[in-house]
Amino acid sequence: QNHWFTYNETMTVESVTQAVSNLALQFGEEDADPGAMSRPFGVALLFGGVDEKGPQLFHMDPSGTFVQCDARAIGSASEGAQSSLQEVYHKSMTLKEAIKSSLVILKQVMEEKLNATNIEV
Known part of the structure; x- marks a missing residue:
């Protein structure tokens, strides 16, 4: 401010x-x-x-x-997430595509099941 x-x-x-x-x-x-x-x-x-x-x-x-x-993953399991990001990311992605890709990657690398208490879009 x-x-x-x-x-x-x-x-x-x-x-x-x-x-x-x-x-x-x-x-x-x-x-x-x-x-x-x-x-x-x-x-x-x-x-x-x-x-x-x-x-x-x-x-x-x-x-x-x-x-x-352009795209970056940090934290535990960041190596796997970063690798997946590099495979799917492109500059012309729509917001909808980016959100979907992010959720798919999180589902792959997170030990916990995705729910409203551990993820927010």
Whole structure:
């Protein structure tokens, strides 16, 4: 919200990712602020949204390094899910196709049965 009030514009998905990355990257710097968080997240994160560039997806690893992706799986069983994503994903996918493919992949890699408590579309 500070960005909106300061610049009178919404943040791009990449800018949000960069801001969170900067927090994570402060960890381990020799001249870091003494109040800086130690290992603030320790997890991989996906940042997705739609901005003036269209749909955007970024993957940030626990160190704070991030890359732009077209499709990405993280977490347990991510290798199998990522492999399946690479097989089915194409840039011209419709939203309906993407949702269906995602659910099929989740069904393949999740140990639990898909239900309303562990998945939301």
